Amino acid sequence: MTAIVSAENLTVSFDDFLALDNVSIDVAPGESFGLVGESGSGKSTLLRAIAGLSPVTDGRITLDGKPLDVKYRDKAFYRQVQMVFQDPYGSLHPRQTVDRLLQEPLAIHGVADAERRILRALDEVGLGSSFRFRYSHQLSGGQRQRIAIARALIIEPQIMLLDEPTSALDASVQAEVLNLLEQVRRDRKLTYIMVSHDLGVVTHMCERLAVMKNGKVVERLSSSDLVAGRLSEDYTKNLMVASKGFVRDVAV
Amino acid sequence: MSTMLTVDDLRVSFPTRTGLIEAVRGVSFTLGRERLGIVGESGSGKSQTGRAIMGLTPAHAKISANKLNFDGIDLLTAPAKTRRALRGSRIAMILQDPKYSLNPVMSIGRQIVETLRTHESVSRREARDRAIAMLEAVQIRDAARVFDLHPHEVSGGMGQRAMIAMMLIAGPELLVADEPTSALDVTVQLEVLGILDKLVSERGMGLIFISHDLRLVSSFCDRVIVMYAGKIVEELAASDLGNAKHPYTQGLLNCMPTLGTNRHPLPVLDRQLEWAL
Ligand SMILES: Nc1ncnc2c1ncn2[C@@H]1O[C@H](COP(=O)(O)OP(=O)(O)OP(=O)(O)O)[C@@H](O)[C@H]1O
Ligand SMILES: Nc1ncnc2c1ncn2[C@@H]1O[C@H](COP(=O)(O)OP(=O)(O)OP(=O)(O)O)[C@@H](O)[C@H]1O
Ligand SMILES: [Mg+2]
Ligand SMILES: [Mg+2]
Numbered sequence: 001m002t003a004i005v006s007a008e009n010l011t012v013s014f015d016d017f018l019a020l021d022n023v024s025i026d027v028a029p030g031e032s033f034g035l036v037g038e039s040g041s042g043k044s045t046l047l048r049a050i051a052g053l054s055p056v057t058d059g060r061i062t063l064d065g066k067p068l069d070v071k072y073r074d075k076a077f078y079r080q081v082q083m084v085f086q087d088p089y090g091s092l093h094p095r096q097t098v099d100r101l102l103q104e105p106l107a108i109h110g111v112a113d114a115e116r117r118i119l120r121a122l123d124e125v126g127l128g129s130s131f132r133f134r135y136s137h138q139l140s141g142g143q144r145q146r147i148a149i150a151r152a153l154i155i156e157p158q159i160m161l162l163d164e165p166t167s168a169l170d171a172s173v174q175a176e177v178l179n180l181l182e183q184v185r186r187d188r189k190l191t192y193i194m195v196s197h198d199l200g201v202v203t204h205m206c207e208r209l210a211v212m213k214n215g216k217v218v219e220r221l222s223s224s225d226l227v228a229g230r231l232s233e234d235y236t237k238n239l240m241v242a243s244k245g246f247v248r249d250v251a252v
Numbered sequence: 253m254s255t256m257l258t259v260d261d262l263r264v265s266f267p268t269r270t271g272l273i274e275a276v277r278g279v280s281f282t283l284g285r286e287r288l289g290i291v292g293e294s295g296s297g298k299s300q301t302g303r304a305i306m307g308l309t310p311a312h313a314k315i316s317a318n319k320l321n322f323d324g325i326d327l328l329t330a331p332a333k334t335r336r337a338l339r340g341s342r343i344a345m346i347l348q349d350p351k352y353s354l355n356p357v358m359s360i361g362r363q364i365v366e367t368l369r370t371h372e373s374v375s376r377r378e379a380r381d382r383a384i385a386m387l388e389a390v391q392i393r394d395a396a397r398v399f400d401l402h403p404h405e406v407s408g409g410m411g412q413r414a415m416i417a418m419m420l421i422a423g424p425e426l427l428v429a430d431e432p433t434s435a436l437d438v439t440v441q442l443e444v445l446g447i448l449d450k451l452v453s454e455r456g457m458g459l460i461f462i463s464h465d466l467r468l469v470s471s472f473c474d475r476v477i478v479m480y481a482g483k484i485v486e487e488l489a490a491s492d493l494g495n496a497k498h499p500y501t502q503g504l505l506n507c508m509p510t511l512g513t514n515r516h517p518l519p520v521l522d523r524q525l526e527w528a529l
Contacts, residue, residue: 014405018398039409039440040393063454085316086408089349094375141348141431141440142294142464156307164408168348170464172318172500173294175507175518176272182516197409197437204509204518214393243511 002065003217004029004191005050010059013044021215022059025193032192034186034202034223036239039213043195044086046212049195051083063159071132078110085164086163086195093176094137098122099145101136121150126176141168149177151249153184156204162194168214178205178252198244211236257283257426259368260319264309265299275313276434277482283426285456287449289490290395292479293500298462299348301479302428305460306345307335340370342455342491344433348462350415354403360414361387361399368421386417391443408435410509416444422452427451430462445472447517466493466504480527 003026009195012020020042029032032187050052050061059247061068063081082105085091102118111117119129125146136144145168150159165181166174173238178201184190196202202209203223211233219233231237264276276297280498281288290298300309307327308313320327322343327335347353355363362381368374374382387395390413403411412435419427429448433441449472451457463469469476470493476487478501486498496502503521 016302037437038341039413039435040407040439044407087351089352105313134268138266138268138273140295140299140351146294151331155288164435168294168431168464170293170503171466172521174464175520177515179520197441198509199438200509200511203511204409204516232291238439240436240511246468248449 002029003027003062004031004064006062006098007046007050007060007198008060008248010046010049010061011057012049012054013054013057018052018215020049021213021219023212024059024196025210025217027191027193029190029191030185031208032194032206034209035193035195035204035212036197036199036202038210038214038235039197041212042215043212044163045236047083047163047193047195050161052077058114065142075108078157079155080157081161082155082157083161084148084152084163084165086167088141088148088168091148092136092151095135096222097133097135098127098139099132101147103150105151109155111128111155117154124153124180125150126173142173145169146173146177149181156188157190158188159191162192162197164197167197174201178179179204199226210242211239255282256323258293258319258321259283259301259305261315262301262320263306263315264297265314266310267312267314267436272358274482276304279479279482279484281484283458283479285452285458286475287459287473289459289473289476290460290462290467290479291464291469291476291504294464294480297482298479299430302345302430302460302462305426305428306343307339308333308345323390333413341411341422342424343426343428344419344422345428346389346412346415346419348430348434350354351406351408351411353374354415354418355409356403359400359402360406364414364418364421367418371422383417386421387414389420389447390414390417391440392417394505401480409437409440410434413440413444416447420447423455426458427461428460431464432461433468434463436463441468467508473506485527498527 008024010020010023013031023216045054049056052071054232057071103119106114121131127146149165166177205234206223208222210217213235221237262276262279266273279301282497292298303309304315360381365379368379370483373486384395384399387398392398392413417431433444452459461473470490476488476490480500486501508517
């Protein structure tokens, strides 16, 4: 496989703390690759490292086979790779209107046809044109998350780094957004790297996934292995049991 | 069961340049020492309902109710000072954006310690130990390290748990938890729910649990309110979710991707205009 994105022995540290400890993943063009694992295990750090936002201390990241600088990413990179951040509150400037937020990436990358694209993007994420001139602080959590997705999709990148993209959405809107993501991936041959704590979502969206714990990848498997319970790590097994819901007796 | 909170015909709206946005349109319910779940569509008014109870409705919004009463106190007419005092001690809310509701320039540990010390007079040393113990209780690994981190230095799920730890240390009688576990992996999620569960069953806390995760709510709560477009469209015993009558609730149950089902595209709701009347 020639990977479109790969991380090789990637290490990220904050002072003496290793947030990523020698992590490697390979993602094929057009693939949707999942990341699951414990909270604090380094999933966001890995996506952020690919986007040039984590302090990489060792290892390398390649895009289309070419190694990227440890930190610097040029404009062309962001034309090709867009990230949807985990936190819908932090990732959108609160004093900007939705229109301005969607306008900005189009302007940066010199994409024409802004008017049509903005209206289409809003429609695709289930927010009509009545939301266009709202400020982001006037939106609910899930509405912000959808604007963040629209903003990443609007310039039609090739690769999307999706960090818990539907964690703030109810099942009905989540289904619409997941269908949208699947459809654009098919139509435009996109590649996704997607973090989700919901195993149902990950197995629905991704062919393969990596399980992270404590800054390391502890298991790599296909979604069908996960569904069939062909797991080797105890941690992954626990995840499977826990995903069946809350059971009062075993509570702490 | 004794009622601690009564909400009757609560309305919250926002005047904007392009017209009035009605976020909450006549919501009524009561709460005792129990777990009440609120689920509903994105933008249906769940957070604004919780914020109204807390007294955190934005100043420019219009808010009204026939009754908004906590333990005999009329929340709408209570002086600001009374409300602030309630908020610090007897009523608490875990906000949907935990990392941005924490103080960005103070370490997580110090924020928890300060909360504790406004409630109890404890030595610096003991406060630190208890804060670390609380971080451990919410399953934060390496709590001593996290104690010294600032909010922007923790992961999404760690921020959520730090906020939970802070609220728990305050020991409120009523807790409004707005999507408190949405960033947590399932194993940690269950531990945190276990803690909340114990507070309800052992300390008699009243819990409003806002979530978009129907499966979680139905396994955890006693009762569930379903909201759509600013209104309650259905109220159910959690165990009775399978018999939901409203097409929105029924639709919700059907459009979740689950392990082992293979449906591409996922079924979506055919939203009817009359649902939002
Ligand atoms: N700027 C920073 N300074 C110090 N530590 C950091 C910083 N950013 C991240 N970390 C640490 O790196 C670890 C991994 O964080 P990361 O956000 O990648 O976790 P995650 O797997 O995305 O978790 P979650 O599922 O909760 O979002 C955490 O322990 C976090 O405290
Ligand atoms: N400051 C504001 N000005 C105008 N409208 C607002 C403001 N805050 C919220 N709204 C609107 O009020 C409605 C209800 O918002 P609320 O945050 O209560 O939704 P929610 O049910 O919590 O949704 P989510 O699940 O997406 O968090 C939304 O349509 C939102 O856009
Ligand atoms: Mg994360
Ligand atoms: Mg909300």
